[in-house]
Amino acid sequence: MAGKAGSTTAKQVAAACLRLPPLPSTSDLVKLYNLRAVKQLSQNFLMDHKLSSKIVRKSGRIRDCHVCEVGPGPGGITRSILEQGAARVTVVEKDPRFLPVLELLRDASHGKLHIELGDVLTYNMEKLFPPDLALPWEDRPPRIHLIGNLPFNVATPLIIRWLRDISLRRNAWVNGRVRMTLTFQEEVVERMVAPTGHAQRCRLSIMCQNWCQATHKFTIPGRAFVPKPDVDVAIAHFVPRVEPQIPLEFWLVEKVVRCVFSFRQKYCKRGAGLLFPEDQRDEQIKKMFAVADVNPALRPFQLTMSEFNRLCHAYAAILEQQPSLAKFNVRERIVIVDGADYDDDNGGVIENIM
Numbered sequence: 001m002a003g004k005a006g007s008t009t010a011k012q013v014a015a016a017c018l019r020l021p022p023l024p025s026t027s028d029l030v031k032l033y034n035l036r037a038v039k040q041l042s043q044n045f046l047m048d049h050k051l052s053s054k055i056v057r058k059s060g061r062i063r064d065c066h067v068c069e070v071g072p073g074p075g076g077i078t079r080s081i082l083e084q085g086a087a088r089v090t091v092v093e094k095d096p097r098f099l100p101v102l103e104l105l106r107d108a109s110h111g112k113l114h115i116e117l118g119d120v121l122t123y124n125m126e127k128l129f130p131p132d133l134a135l136p137w138e139d140r141p142p143r144i145h146l147i148g149n150l151p152f153n154v155a156t157p158l159i160i161r162w163l164r165d166i167s168l169r170r171n172a173w174v175n176g177r178v179r180m181t182l183t184f185q186e187e188v189v190e191r192m193v194a195p196t197g198h199a200q201r202c203r204l205s206i207m208c209q210n211w212c213q214a215t216h217k218f219t220i221p222g223r224a225f226v227p228k229p230d231v232d233v234a235i236a237h238f239v240p241r242v243e244p245q246i247p248l249e250f251w252l253v254e255k256v257v258r259c260v261f262s263f264r265q266k267y268c269k270r271g272a273g274l275l276f277p278e279d280q281r282d283e284q285i286k287k288m289f290a291v292a293d294v295n296p297a298l299r300p301f302q303l304t305m306s307e308f309n310r311l312c313h314a315y316a317a318i319l320e321q322q323p324s325l326a327k328f329n330v331r332e333r334i335v336i337v338d339g340a341d342y343d344d345d346n347g348g349v350i351e352n353i354m
């Protein structure tokens with residue numbers, strides 16, 4: 001009886017936070033508004049309220065926090081965010097078909113829900129949150145959360161953009177170490193969190209782990225989504241690190257890591273050689289590995305973060321002597337000049353990071 005009373009109280013507290021009038025369920029709203037998922041847009045809706053609530057709970061305590069939800073669709077997760085007591089929720093949705101349903105939620109939310117129609121890949125959150133929520137970078141994370149169940153083909157480029165924003169402390173991260181909770185294909189999350197020596201260790205592991213503490217929270221079977229995707233969906237949580245493990249510019253770290261992982265099963269010196277023109281490759285590689293004190297015969301996935309750190313610093317030291325090398329890229333279609341020019345518009349770099 002006591003347990004029952006306890007859970008009722010928790011429900012009452014949640015309801016008090018939301019004070020929403022009763023609404024049809026998300027799946028009823030989808031039917032009512034004829035919101036069929038568009039396959040070309042990789043839309044898969046999560047209709048199970050318990051699972052939506054679990055995603056929100058796993059993002060940490062969100063009561064009285066400000067949340068930006070990306071890709072709300074018919075608003076299942078949005079509803080859970082409101083129910084769990086967020087002070088304000090901004091949703092960024094690309095597909096205008098969802099506006100009527102989101103407006104219904106907004107009207108019921110007592111001014112807590114704000115809708116932005118737009119593309120999250122270009123959406124700037126710099127001025128979205130009240131300035132008094134900002135905390136110094138070294139402090140605890142601020143009361144701001146980013147949450148999203150996006151299509152897989154959007155979620156991976158997005159996390160790379162956001163990692164770069166974290167490295168520059170811009171976008172949402174002008175406010176401090178803002179946390180993110182995002183969904184990906186399960187095997188992508190396995191790569192993100194893969195430790196040294198793990199079969200899934202790759203470029204994405206180094207990039208995610210360098211700027212964030214990345215954790216795999218739980219996995220939702222594909223059958224929980226409508227329509228069912230071919231894969232299971234994992235929820236990953238990211239907390240920006242106070243100090244990255246490789247404290248160098250994003251473009252430089254990405255370039256070294258990308259080259260090293262170019263030949264996954266070969267000695268790491270083979271891929272690192274792509275950092276240099278052929279006529280100076282052998283000499284520069286010898287120098288770089290000696291300065292970094294890294295065994296050139298290790299495979300890329302066997303390298304620790306500390307070894308990547310030393311390799312990146314050794315490469316940075318070579319660039320100081322020979323700045324023109326920064327522009328050198330063996331794959332001509334990818335032009336990297338500096339942090340600003342390292343942009344996603346060329347497609348290749350960001351998309352192929354796995």
Ligand SMILES: C[S@@+](CC[C@H](N)C(=O)[O-])C[C@H]1O[C@@H](n2cnc3c(N)ncnc32)[C@H](O)[C@@H]1O
Pocket residue numbers: 041042043044045046047070071072073074075076077092093094095098118119120121148149150151154
């Ligand atoms: C996989 S569905 C998930 C919908 C909802 N969050 C859920 O869990 O049921 C992805 C949603 O992200 C939206 N979306 C896709 N690309 C987007 C982008 N670039 N910016 C904003 N929203 C996007 C889609 O229109 C869709 O509503």
